[in-house]
Amino acid sequence: MSNQNQATTTAPVAKGSDRLVDAIASATATAPVVPEGYMQNAKGHLIPADKVKPVDKLRDEEVRGMIKVAKMLREDMQRAKRRIFASFNDFVALSAQEYEVQLGGKKGNTTLISYDGKFKVQLAVSENIVFDERLQVAKQLIDECLTDWTKDSNDNIKAIINQAFQVDKEGKISTHRVLSLRSLDMDDTKWDRAMDAISDAIQVTDTKEYIRFYERDEQGAYHQISLDFSNV
Numbered sequence: 001m002s003n004q005n006q007a008t009t010t011a012p013v014a015k016g017s018d019r020l021v022d023a024i025a026s027a028t029a030t031a032p033v034v035p036e037g038y039m040q041n042a043k044g045h046l047i048p049a050d051k052v053k054p055v056d057k058l059r060d061e062e063v064r065g066m067i068k069v070a071k072m073l074r075e076d077m078q079r080a081k082r083r084i085f086a087s088f089n090d091f092v093a094l095s096a097q098e099y100e101v102q103l104g105g106k107k108g109n110t111t112l113i114s115y116d117g118k119f120k121v122q123l124a125v126s127e128n129i130v131f132d133e134r135l136q137v138a139k140q141l142i143d144e145c146l147t148d149w150t151k152d153s154n155d156n157i158k159a160i161i162n163q164a165f166q167v168d169k170e171g172k173i174s175t176h177r178v179l180s181l182r183s184l185d186m187d188d189t190k191w192d193r194a195m196d197a198i199s200d201a202i203q204v205t206d207t208k209e210y211i212r213f214y215e216r217d218e219q220g221a222y223h224q225i226s227l228d229f230s231n232v
Contacts, residue, residue, distance in 0.1 A: 122212045134201035141194035
C-alpha cells in the first residue's frame with residue numbers, strides 16, 4: 001500500500017519537472033520582444049520611441065531594409081549553389097557511365113566547357129593543410145644543413161630556406177613556402193631526410209569545393225564571372 005502511495009506522489013513531480021524544463025527551453029529559444037512604443041539600443045536598453053531622433057529611426061529602418069535584402073540574396077545564392085553543384089556532379093557521373101565507370105568521392109579539379117567554347121565551369125577542391133610535430137624535425141635537419149654548408153654556398157638559397165619557416169602575425173607558418181622547399185635540388189642526404197620529414201608531416205584537415213564560371217571574349221581569353229558583391 002505504501003509503495004502504491006509512493007508511486008502516485010512521484011509521478012506529478014516528474015511531470016512538473018518536465019514542464020519546468022520545457023518552459024526554460026522555450027524562454028531560452030524565444031528572442032526578447034521589444035514592447036510597442038520602444039526601441040532597443042545597442043546596449044540592450046529600451047528607449048521610448050518618441051525620445052529617439054528621427055535620423056536615428058530612419059537609419060535603423062534603412063539598415064534593416066538592406067539587411068533583409070542581403071539575407072534574401074544569400075538564401076537565393078545558397079539554393080543556386082546546391083542546384084549547380086548537384087547538376088555538375090550529376091553530369092560528371094552520367095558522363096562516366098558511358099565508360100561503365102562509377103565515380104566515388106569528391107569530384108574535383110574538373111572543367112566543363114560549352115559546345116561552342118564560349119563558357120566554361122570549373123570545379124576545384126582546395127585542401128586545408130597543416131603540419132604535425134615532424135615539421136620541427138625537418139627544421140632541425142635543415143638548420144644542421146645550413147650550419148654544415150660552407151660560406152661559399154648560395155646566399156639566396158639560404159634566404160629562401162630561412163623565410164620558409166617565418167611565422168605570420170597569427171603565428172602560423174606558410175604551408176606554400178615550406179612545401180616549395182621540396183622543389184630545391186640539394187645534393188645532401190641530410191637535406192633529403194628533411195624533405196621526407198616535411199612530406200610525412202603534412203596533414204589534410206579538411207577540403208572545400210569551389211565552382212567558378214568563365215566567359216570567353218572575342219579575343220579568346222576567358223574572364224571569370226564574378227559573384228563577389230563588390231565586383232558585380
